Amino acid sequence: MVSGLAWLALEAKYLEPAAAFYEDELDLTVRERGPREVVFAAGDTDLVVRRPDGVPRGGLHTHFAFSIPDAEYDDWWVRLSADHDLEEAQFGPARSLYLYDPDGNCVELGQRDVAGPGIDGIFEVVLEVRDLERAQAFYEVLGFDAVDEGDDRKRVRLQGPMALELWEPHLGIADARGGVHVDLGFETDDPAAALAAVRDRIGSLEREADDEVVIRDPDGHVLTFTSRA
Numbered sequence: 001m002v003s004g005l006a007w008l009a010l011e012a013k014y015l016e017p018a019a020a021f022y023e024d025e026l027d028l029t030v031r032e033r034g035p036r037e038v039v040f041a042a043g044d045t046d047l048v049v050r051r052p053d054g055v056p057r058g059g060l061h062t063h064f065a066f067s068i069p070d071a072e073y074d075d076w077w078v079r080l081s082a083d084h085d086l087e088e089a090q091f092g093p094a095r096s097l098y099l100y101d102p103d104g105n106c107v108e109l110g111q112r113d114v115a116g117p118g119i120d121g122i123f124e125v126v127l128e129v130r131d132l133e134r135a136q137a138f139y140e141v142l143g144f145d146a147v148d149e150g151d152d153r154k155r156v157r158l159q160g161p162m163a164l165e166l167w168e169p170h171l172g173i174a175d176a177r178g179g180v181h182v183d184l185g186f187e188t189d190d191p192a193a194a195l196a197a198v199r200d201r202i203g204s205l206e207r208e209a210d211d212e213v214v215i216r217d218p219d220g221h222v223l224t225f226t227s228r229a
Helices: 016-027 070-081 132-141 191-201
Strands: 004-010 029-033 038-041 045-050 063-069 087-091 093-102 106-112 122-128 144-148 155-159 163-167 183-187 205-208 214-218 222-226
Touching: 004 087, 004 122, 016 029, 016 038, 016 045, 045 183, 063 070, 070 093, 122 191, 132 144, 132 155, 132 163, 132 191, 144 214, 191 214, 191 222
Parallel strands: 004 045, 063 106, 122 163, 183 222
Antiparallel strands: 004 183, 029 038, 038 045, 063 122, 087 093, 093 106, 144 155, 155 163, 205 214, 214 222
16 A cells, blocks of 8 residues: 655754754755755655644654664764764664664664665654554554564554554653654555545545645544655
8 A cells, every 4th residue: 555655754943953963973965955844865765854833743752763784783883872872772683773863853773684875764663652453453554564562562563665663652662752743754656545545544634636645643643645756
């Protein structure tokens, strides 16, 4: 149903330090720079940093994960540990490091089979939800499949065009929290079909056009289904 993650938008109280973090410390390339938002290239996905002066707002305290090549992990650790208190987690053979951006978003850099150099995609986003069962059912209709459930029954990991974790309110690794009012763009061949699949489950329909549909999910996250490349 959805085939790719087009963008993830985060809210920045002050745009300049937020943009500097992603541009200078994480070496992301700027695609667009404006007075309200800065758009960075994270592989084929846009990372949008946005001021809270309109709607949709970007996500607050969102935990998400960048893909980095396996061989670059140690270099990133040395570089970022000079100015940040990092945490590390091991997932099978892959390692991830965790740090926080200026607005309290928990940023993960995880080893993945990507070309690089540097950050090459977003492989995970965590959303905070009120009702885990309801949220899981909603995203499964869009083509995500459950691959792991937390022992505490407060989270579920879904796999689709990227990993989507749904968390009832709690603290995760590095005291991360799921994001609230997160703005996600999903690529799809047929935005109208994606809307039809979830129409009876959405929180609201914000905009409907031939090549783009914007909705809010049951927890207020803004989802855009877009066929535009």
